[in-house]
Amino acid sequence: MMAERRNGGKPRREEKNKTSGSVNERKRQTHSRKYDVTGGEKQIKTGSKGKNVQGKPRQAHSSQYKLNPNSKCPISHLCGGCQYVDMPYEQQLAEKQKYIDDLLSVFGPVDKIIGMENPYHYRNKVTAAFRRMKSGEIISGVYEEGTHNILPVENCYVEDEKAAAIIRTFAGLIKSFKLKIYNEDTGTGLIRHLQIRVGRKTGQIMVIIVTASPVFPSKKNLANALVTAHPEITTVVQNINMKDTSMVIGDRNQVIYGKGHIEDILCGKRFRISPGSFYQVNPEQTEVLYGKAIKYADLKKKETVIDAYCGIGTIGIAASDRAKKVIGVELNEAAVHDARVNVKMNKIQNVDIYSNDAGRFMVDVAEEGDSIDVVFMDPPRSGSTEEFMSSVITLGPKRVVYISCGPESLARDLKYMTKHGYQVIKMTPVDMFPLTRGVETVVLLTRAGTVHRG
Known part of the structure; x- marks a missing residue:
């Protein structure tokens, strides 16, 4: 019923939501690289x-x-x-740990940052x-x-x-x-x-x-x-x-x-990458990040999961073996095409990809009375929007797994989520960008009053 009412089983083009955008547009690289030369002046x-x-x-x-x-x-x-x-790697990790602790520990416990074995190239x-x-x-x-x-x-x-x-x-x-x-x-x-x-x-x-x-x-x-x-x-x-x-x-x-x-x-799955596709730039640490996110989701093959703004489907497809049903939602048509190719290429039967605005989609699901157990959300560095988070709250999943590359915007969004019925259970920083100040954080939120085991 969900597929028939929202998508008819076929891709459709929706008007862009100017406050949300697609994963490709939100995360696309906007300039040439910033990065080593030798020689004189x-x-x-x-x-x-x-x-x-x-x-x-x-x-x-x-x-x-x-x-x-x-x-x-x-x-x-x-x-x-x-x-x-020029900073020793252990010191880099210590700096990032302190930054996340200082900024986010007010919301809940922060685990030790996960670094790379080889933080170069x-x-x-x-x-x-x-x-x-x-x-x-x-x-x-x-x-x-x-x-x-x-x-x-x-x-x-x-x-x-x-x-x-x-x-x-x-x-x-x-x-x-x-x-x-x-x-x-x-x-x-x-x-x-x-x-x-x-x-x-x-x-x-x-x-x-x-x-x-x-x-x-x-x-x-x-x-x-x-x-x-x-x-x-x-x-x-x-x-x-x-x-x-x-x-x-x-x-x-x-x-x-x-x-x-x-x-x-x-994460053991094969993905097609086209010129405009968003794909994490550090795949070794992405496996660590997604592994932690899937662990936080606590999937027992009974849950229905939404991968909001799914891009080419990486998180949802990686989690598909542990869920009953995964629904990927993405606005960018090229990404939707690649995500569907990826589902077919991996011979997965329990993942559907919809061409839609994720926030609007979740409100529709809530209005139809459908139950969602877990929402994965992975917004841009600027964070989510109140409109999107409101749609998550309206839908009311048992667990929300928030993957963030912007600690300050994450702090702002956690403040909103915790004021509207959710509680932070735990957080783990992951060093996705060694040699830089950048750090990703994965956060588990549950509905306030929910008992979390694990």
């Missing part, structure tokens, strides 16, 4: 005449900077990506920007924090090493193929970015060439040259982004080589 020219970067004026054309010879990463003070790169998604120097040399690198000045990168302690090697090769091919790099001031040129996505367990690699125009001369020859240099590449895709935006990935894709997507294995 350099001067880099960039095109930045008065345009804005996310509402802030871009800095002037020239950026003269000094490298920090006392740091593992000489540009970490400029890039702003790895604030803890963990990112499975790497995005590069390019600049042509006066000498004709093509540099690839990261944006200086708060600007569009490019800092050249040779090695980065958080990026996948294969991805970094492919980026270096591509920079050379830009020059040999005489391709023009996109100029933000004039709106001319072709190559905007290069994004590499790596399936850490499958070894599959997707190369996404982001262009400012669908017209891409010699793209097949370029792809062949790239694959010849790096035969580990599984697919090469042209992504077309013609908008004046800081968003890296556009809406249109043209497959140049391979299938146009890759697959990876997470």
Whole structure:
């Protein structure tokens, strides 16, 4: 009945909820990577005449900077990506533990943070920007924090090493193929970015060439040259982004080589990753995070579960073996398609994916009198909205498992949830982003008065 009334068994397009959005839009990377160079003082020219970067004026054309010879990463003070790169890892964990304890212990007990065995080169998604120097040399690198000045990168302690090697090769091919790099001031040129996505367990690699125009001369020859240099590449895709935006990935894709997507294995399940799909950047720690979330859900194969804003279905599919029924809800049509492919690929019979706004969907479920035992929610860094949390409270699941990448917004949302009939039982921080200040936290909430066992 639920499927017939809401979806008719077919995908449908719903009007976007401007306060909620889809998982892909909420979590999509908005700029090129912030991350290591060696060498002496350099001067880099960039095109930045008065345009804005996310509402802030871009800095002037020239950026003269000094490298920090006392740091593992000489540009970490400029890039702003790895604030803890020179801090011993145990101290990083202690800093994050204290931060979470100070902020969240007022709501309930906080367990010990779970760190990584090897906290380096963990990112499975790497995005590069390019600049042509006066000498004709093509540099690839990261944006200086708060600007569009490019800092050249040779090695980065958080990026996948294969991805970094492919980026270096591509920079050379830009020059040999005489391709023009996109100029933000004039709106001319072709190559905007290069994004590499790596399936850490499958070894599959997707190369996404982001262009400012669908017209891409010699793209097949370029792809062949790239694959010849790096035969580990599984697919090469042209992504077309013609908008004046800081968003890296556009809406249109043209497959140049391979299938146009890759697959990876997470929590024992196989997932299809397309160019625009949201997929956690640290899969090793994601398995830890999801394992803890599923444990908190306390599933006994009798429960009906909602995976709100499910993206490509990772949490819900990972939990499906332990639940009676999993309902994934997602607004982004491309993500809905990938999620349904993932359900079919894993031969799962108890997961349904709906194309809908998750908050509205849960209100509909409550109005129909259907019972939901567990809701997984994984909002963006900015946190959830009162509208969404109100829909959770209206639905009244026995347990809510909240996965957060923004501790301050989590504190705000827990305050709301605990004022409206829920109590925090326990929390665990997980170090998803070593060398940075970032930390994820998984929280178990139950309806006030509910006795929790386990």
